[in-house]
Structures are given as C-alpha cells and as structure tokens.
Amino acid sequence: MGKVKNSPWLLHYDGSSCNGCDIEVLATLTPLYDAERFGIENTGDPMQADILLITGGINTQNQEVVRQLYNQMPRPKVVVAVGVCACTGGVFKDCYNVLGGADSTIPVDIYVPGCAARPQAIIDGIVKAVELFQKRSDRHDRYEIEQKEGGNANG
Amino acid sequence: MGKRKVVPFGPQHPVLPEPIHLDLVMEDEKILEAVPNIGFVHRGLEGLIEKKDFNELIYIAERTCGICSYQHGMGYTETLEQIMGVEIPDRAKFLRSTWSELGRLHSHLLWLGLLADGFGFESLFYECWRIREKILDLHELTVGARLIFSVNKVGGVLRDITPEMQKTILETLDVVEEEVKNIQKTFLYDYSVQSRLKGIGVLSLQQVHDLGCAGPFARASGLNLDMRKLGYDAYPYIDFEPIISTDGDCFARCDVRTREIFQSIDIIRQIFAKMPEGDIAVPVKGMPNGEATVRIEQPRGEAVYYVKGNGKKLLDRMRIRTPTFANLPGLLETMKGADLSDVPLLILSIDPCISCTER
Ligand code: SF4
16 A cells, blocks of 8 residues: 555445444454554545445345435545445345345445455455545546446436 | 424434434424334345245344344254254253353443443443454354354254363453453443433333333343243353343443343353363254244343244244344333433443344
8 A cells, every 4th residue: 555645534334234244344443453544534424435335235225325325425435345245235135125235326446255344354445445545536537537437327 | 392393313323333213303402202214224034035945044044133143043043953853962052152152242342332432432432342352353263253153053063162262262251351340440430421321211120021121121120031041052051140230221231231241251161161072963854844933042132033844945934033123112212301412322222233123
C-alpha cells in the first residue's frame, strides 16, 4: 500500500447476513486487528462515507435500503462485499427471499471471500478499497470512470 | 402536553449492528409507543428444507446466527437424534457442552462490549472485545474456525478436545477470569455507568412472566428459567445454579450477564474435570421419521427446535423459535415512557439477535 493522501470514512451495513461476517467486521475495527491504522474511520452516516462495507445478501426488503445508502454516499465511492453471502448469496442463495449477492443491487468493487470472512481477509479488502479510493479521487473525470468500472446505473 | 410525532429509528443506525426499524411515537421527549417493523434480514432459511437434505441442514441451521452459531447447529442435531433414537457417547455430550459454554462466553463478552458502546464508553468496548478475542482463539484451537464451527453431526461430534488443548483452555480461562473481574468493577461500581443503567427499562417479575420473556433478560427480573437445568448433554453432571437478579432494570441485566461469564468458566472447569474417555461419535443409519421438539439454553435464552421428518432425505418441517423473538414484546414494553436517548440502551439490553429472529 502506497502513501495515502486522505483518510476515507467507512460505512458498514448489514444486509441479510447471519451476523457472522457482521461481527467479524466489528472485530476488525477493534484493537487486535485495528483496521483504523490504515487511516480509515468508521462512521454511521452514509452522507460522509467513502467506502461501503456490506455483509450478507440482498433480500426483497433491504434492497431499497441498500440502494438508498449507496446513492446517498458522495462520489467517488468504493463498495466492498464481505463474506460469500454478500458475494453471491452463499448458503442462502436458494432461499425464496434472497435475491443474490450485493452486486444484484449495487456495483461492487471488491469481493472478500469466507464464511465467515476472517479479519485478515477483511483487512485485505479494506486496504484494496483504500487504494482504489485513492485512484478514483485522483481522477477528475470521476463520473465516467465509475460508469466504466462499476457500471453504476442509478447515479 | 406536547404534540405527538413519529421518529423513525433504523434500519441503518450507528448503534445498531443489525438492521431493525422502529417507529417511535413520541410526545416531547417521552416515547408513548414503539412499533417495530422487521424483515430486513429475513432469508427464508426454514424453506431450504425443500432443497437440502437433513444432513446439509445442520450447516444451514448453524448459519441462522453467527454468534450462537454452534448452539443452533447443536439444537437441530439433537432434535434429529431424538427422532432417530440415537444415543450419543458420553464424551460427545461433554464436548458439546464445552463448546456451548465457550460460545456463551464469547457472546456475553460481545454483548458487554456493545452495551459499553451503547452508553458511549469506547475504551471499555474495546477492552471487552480484546478479551473476547482470547475466547475466539480457543475456538480456533479446538475446531479451526472463529465463529462457525461445523463440528456437529448426527451421532456425535467431529473433533475431540485433547488433554493438551484442555490445558491451554484452562490456562487461557484463568487469564480471562482475571480480566473480566477488572471490567466487572467498571460495569458494576463505576458511578457514571451506574447512573446510565440503574432504573432504566424496569420490568417486573409478573410482566416478564406474562410476556413470555426468556434467558438473562427474564432472569434479571427474577424469573428462574434456565433450560440447562432440563439436563441435556453434560449438564446433569455439573453443579450450577441459574443466576438471578430481582431489580429488572438494565443494570440487573448487565449484572446477570457478567456473573454468567464466571459461571461458564466454572462449568468448563467442571466439565474438564469430569470428562469421560471414549468415542466421540456413533455411526447412524436411516432417515428421520417422526417429529420431536428440543429446548436448549442459548446465550440469549431458550431456543426451541421442532423437526418433522417423513423417512425421506428431505424433511417435512424445521422450525426454530429463537430467544430474541420471545424477548421482543418485553423490549416494546420497556420502551413505553422511556426517553429517546435511552432507546439504544433498551434495544441492547435484550441482547437482540435480529438475524436469529427473522431467519
Ligand atoms: S458468509 Fe457465512 S458467516 Fe458470513 S453472513 Fe453469510 S452465512 Fe454468515
């Protein structure tokens, strides 16, 4: 990881996860793994967040919430899907209420595997997200970049 | 008299690790009524019985909730064993109880941390989670995973806890006990923590009984209800008494849970002292035919499992009643007349596990 110029803020939303990945994300932020040493800060406010960490799949009820959170975040933004549920739907893929992974609703940049995803893997995902965020914020034609890279459909 | 207004709370909220939505009907700063709106985590897990066979469902049952994951898998497996008339070896029973208690330790420490976060004591939150990592290391040592164990199978368990592992576990528990004693001082005797917890969200014994609450939430109001006393697994051989408090406020709930941490440590010590030698699993043949119900005590309270099989691979029905589901009515009751600023604390005080409840 190169030099980081600014400090991206992180928003965590729990989709329809089983809690496993959810608390691993929290554990990643606590002292033993301490993801905040990479210059990120955990926030609860989507309007100030740069990186969206999403755990668990998308179901019919939280789809709107996830879309809204994503749209409320300022550009440039990076989305990290944590755990196989958020990547593909995981073990719940066949459930009647699960629409699929996070990418069924919003564009996802980084996929972190694991059930539950281990803190080390989550840290790796966050570091990649910080790098990507740097790259995106260095560009001025952000909107076009995002269009190309993520296929962002709804702004 | 102020004007009535409705304040939406959640589903995405800084203090909530999980999504739940409440419409709070307010009059000035007081809450008149709380209307929950759930379903954000509903996956339809029980519907998977149509697609997965009863053995695969053990892994699905474990993923009902990542915190009490082990006990969900265990409860479901024991229900199947009851239907199929399987008697598991004694050593397997003791092993199952060990992991249950380790799970309780990590869950209670997690909850204490979240509670500290709820009233804004960040460093205490971090301290609890630092101690909790030691328990997770023990999980990793014994089963190779931090949260989702997958060590249950019909007829026993898949892994053994060797004497060397037992030694490490006991040594770690000694350290954990000392450290929890330290944070217990802060939780129970610190003036500012007390002023935040005492007298908040009081429920009487009659109320928790009528509302059908379960687990530490009910025990904090004086209800003597602990499913471990039913005597499943190794618990008949263990000497322990359910921990009860009578105040019924947030402070009592915190008190009950901290004391349960010491109780669990004690139970694990007793288990290792009495652990019999022998096999850890018996071979099982056939398919489940019939129905059974099993009740077990999870960190959050009583969970009920119901399974109905028809002699084929795919089951007819699997149903899980989780403790948070039983505690939600109690939560809504505590909210009546509470201040808006206490809402996060009240929600946390039942130790909510939304993904359990909505499955
Ligand atoms: S990936 Fe596994 S641990 Fe994570 S939310 Fe899904 S089922 Fe739970």
